[in-house]
Amino acid sequence: MSNKLLDKINFPSDIRSFSLTQLEDLSKELRNKTIETVSKTGGHLxxxxxxxxxxxxxxxxxxxxxxxxxxxxxHQTYPHKILTGRKNKIETLRQKNGLYGFxxxxxxxxxxxxxxxxxxxxxxxxxxxxxxxxxxxxxxxxxxxxxxxxxxxxxxxxxxxxxxxxxxxxxxxxxxxxxxxxxxxxxxxxxxxxxxxxxxxxxxxxxxxxxxxxxxxxxxxxxxxxxxxxxxxxxxxxxxxxxxxxxxxxxxxxxxxxxxxxxxxxxxxxxxxxxxxxxxxxxxxxxxxxxxxxxxxGVNKFDLKTGQSLSSSNQKTYSTVFGETLSRAAESDEKILAITAAMMSGTGLDIFNSKHPSRLFDVGIAEQHAVTMAAGLATEGFKPFVAIYSTFLQRAYDQIVHDVALQKLPVRFAIDRAGQVGPDGPTHAGSYDITYLSTLPNFIIMAPSNQNELIRMINTAIVIDDRPSAFRFPRGTGEIDITNLNYNPLDIGKGTIFREGNEVAILNLGTRMQTCEEAIKLLNNHNIFPTLADARFAKPIDTDLIDRLLDNHKYLITIEEGSSGGFGSSVLNYIHNERIKPTTTKINNIYFPDRFIDHQLLEDQYEEIGMDANSIAKKILKFYQDNVIDFQSYNKNIKN
Ligand SMILES: Cc1ncc(C[n+]2csc(CCOP(=O)(O)OP(=O)(O)O)c2C)c(N)n1
Known part of the structure; x- marks a missing residue:
């Protein structure tokens, strides 16, 4: 379709001399331009x-x-962007250096x-x-x-x-x-x-x-x-x-x-x-x-004629695994209830709703109310699971402190979209929840390293009946090993060693686990064999595991998908303020930098902030360069 009017205008002042009929014609062109654009970029249509x-x-x-x-x-501003000087950039929407989706x-x-x-x-x-x-x-x-x-x-x-x-x-x-x-x-x-x-x-x-x-x-x-x-x-x-x-x-x-x-x-x-x-x-x-x-x-790229989504993944999202697991558990535990703040499908709770509609409560865009309502439910012996994106939960912080933590009520927080969120950008990134929850007394905080672990953490939260708990998981899909499903609760505050190595230990919290594995593969090629541990818990931290890693390694790196003041800080607090035995192990913490990260592909975000496999490997290699006397025995082929 030709854009006779739209082609001529760049700013609102260009339309102010139009007749009302011309404005109507313009609306057709603007609508088509919006549809065409989102079919190529994905986003809110x-x-x-x-x-x-x-x-x-x-x-x-x-x-x-x-x-x-x-x-x-x-999210409704794409037509506004086209009319206000951004027509020629509209197809950069949600991409690196392009227009923002909000x-x-x-x-x-x-x-x-x-x-x-x-x-x-x-x-x-x-x-x-x-x-x-x-x-x-x-x-x-x-x-x-x-x-x-x-x-x-x-x-x-x-x-x-x-x-x-x-x-x-x-x-x-x-x-x-x-x-x-x-x-x-x-x-x-x-x-x-x-x-x-x-x-x-x-x-x-x-x-x-x-x-x-x-x-x-x-x-x-x-x-x-x-x-x-x-x-x-x-x-x-x-x-x-x-x-x-x-x-x-x-x-x-x-x-x-x-x-x-x-x-x-x-x-x-x-x-x-x-x-x-x-x-x-x-x-x-x-x-x-x-x-x-x-x-x-909100849609992925789609076929303009049919509206069919062009994205195909046969992997499950973390949200789906959450919805399915909670739904399954609710079959045998009638105390389990689920609460969403206007995000039923986004959080996977549509799955729960289809099986247990009378136990799902959609409160509208009312995160604060959702949290305090869950606290009320907990006082009466129910097991409320509040599923809210990390970024939107920020709005309910006082309710988390005053209505939940202070009263030690067993509200379960399913924190979705934890970590960077790619094209949705900084307004939607889940950067702060580990930090703002870790600082609260009484909380138990978990972060799965894969979807099998998420299943176990949900089942752990079900049995934590005397205090609040949270588990945080990322946007997008992940690997699940269906031959190895395990519904048993975890030991509270206990991490696990995933891969035994020497000299260097990586203590990972969350879904950077696969990236750490890739980094280790790179390092293996250079005769470096780090230990990899899965912390599982951001609170309480596993001090036995930390002691073991410190005692047996020269270098310890913690990694988490969140801001400063989170898991890494808790580890340092323990080492500096509580651990009695001194250590010569060098410690570094990898966490989000002190700035908001622009929208772009998720993998580009993690590369930009030095949390991709190559950056992690480089950091460890640097330690060898700086500290290991016989560094010549290690290759130096990692990309600079
Ligand atoms: C605090 C908060 N919670 C949840 C969301 C997620 N969210 C984005 S749009 C939306 C629905 C908005 O509905 P409405 O205002 O009627 O706009 P419509 O999409 O219908 O035009 C929700 C829940 C959000 N943006 N902010």
């Missing part, structure tokens, strides 16, 4: 397709970037606030609005938030605050009746009721009221809009009660409705924040997306 018209209308009406436009979560301030002046974790837009917008007022700057602040994102506590804290302060900012609810899965909760029910309520079907008088203030041509269009919009009303909603001027619901795909209403909002003199309720369709305009259950929320 459904959400972007749902806001094509809204994106155009907002940039048409408002004076972006001076007016601040904040997209909640930011919103990143440094990428464009049209991105006033970085988003990726949900439900932050209204708070950030309010901060901007206060700043603008203090600076006597009348720029508009527009926050676009989805109905899924509206399930998070933070959004309510912000609505509560904004509504009470009469700040003239604009909140647009992008209501597609979808989160990643179907949205849950009372607010979602309320929005559905609002849509179907008879009250909203006769809108002529309200349209008239609004259009009276508009030029004739626009006013005519607005009348026509009635045919398309489900209804438009003000008054009487929960949002009104919260102090907003509520408008809606309107058809978020109809440019001829959207533009005049946004114009009206822009020029309105209402001394209240405005809440515009738009109804959209996730995946709109691409049949395979519209027909799929998740509306192509």
């Amino acid at each position: 459904g959400a972007g397709l749902g806001v094509v018209e809204l994106t155009i209308a907002l940039h048409y009406v408002f004076n972006t970037p001076r007016d601040r436009l904040i997209w909640d979560v930011g 919103v990143k301030r440094s990428e464009s002046e049209y991105d006033p606030f970085g988003t990726a974790h949900s439900s932050t837009s209204i708070s950030a917008g309010m901060g901007m609005k206060i700043a603008k007022d203090l600076n006597k700057d009348n720029a508009n602040i527009i926050c676009v938030i989805g109905d899924g994102a509206l399930s998070a506590g933070m959004a309510y804290e912000a609505l509560n605050n904004v509504g009470a302060t009469n700040k003239q900012m604009i909140v647009i609810l992008n209501d597609n009746e979808m989160s990643i899965d179907r949205p849950v909760g009372a607010m979602s029910n309320y929005l559905t009721k609002l849509l179907s309520s008879k009250q909203y079907t006769n809108v002529r008088s309200l349209l008239k009221k609004i259009s009276e203030k508009l030029p004739k041509s626009v006013s005519k269009t607005l009348y026509k809009a009635e045919e398309f919009s489900k209804g438009l009303v003000t008054g009487g909603t929960l949002f009104e009660e919260l102090g907003f001027y509520y408008l809606g619901p309107i058809d978020g795909h109809n440019i001829k409705t959207l533009v005049p209403i946004l114009e009206n909002i822009k020029t309105s003199t209402v001394d209240k924040p405005i809440f515009l309720h738009c109804i959209t369709k996730k995946g709109k305009g691409y049949t395979p997306a519209e027909k799929s259950d998740d509306k192509f929320h």
